[in-house]
Amino acid sequence: MTFSTGLKSHPYSVALNDFNQNKQLDIIVANQGTKNLVTLLGKGNGMFENQASHDASLYFAPVTVGLGELNNDGHSEIVFAYDNCDYIDILVPYDTGAFPQRMTYITDT
Numbered sequence: 001m002t003f004s005t006g007l008k009s010h011p012y013s014v015a016l017n018d019f020n021q022n023k024q025l026d027i028i029v030a031n032q033g034t035k036n037l038v039t040l041l042g043k044g045n046g047m048f049e050n051q052a053s054h055d056a057s058l059y060f061a062p063v064t065v066g067l068g069e070l071n072n073d074g075h076s077e078i079v080f081a082y083d084n085c086d087y088i089d090i091l092v093p094y095d096t097g098a099f100p101q102r103m104t105y106i107t108d109t
Contacts, residue, residue, distance in 0.1 A: 003027075003048055009034045013065045017076050018042075019093050030062035030080055037062060037080065037091075039099070054099055060085040081107075 005011050010033030019026045024042035031038060035056050040048035056062040060082035067076040070090065078091040078099065086108035091099035 003040060005029045005031055005038045006034055012063050015065045015067050017067050028065055028078055030065040032061040032063060035061045052098060054091060057082055
């Protein structure tokens with residue numbers, strides 16, 4: 001199977017989780033070329049649909065993406081780091097698979 005993440009997107013890192021709580025695995029892709037993250041929601045039949053594209057940074061490309069339950073709401077948040085940058089971003093999801101809230105943390109001391 002092949003799924004597009006966009007023209008010249010250059011996918012660099014992926015993570016799997018059930019972001020929209022439908023008991024199907026979804027994919028989040030960190031694209032280095034387009035400096036964004038793309039969410040592909042699983043349909044349960046081996047197919048995925050594009051849910052959203054999340055702009056990562058105007059100047060830096062996301063190079064790694066991770067998941068973790070950080071705020072005790074029962075849903076995994078998405079943590080991503082950039083190439084040559086001293087901060088990370090965290091996306092907080094809704095049950096729909098949308099990520100309306102972003103938090104930025106400086107990692108340089």
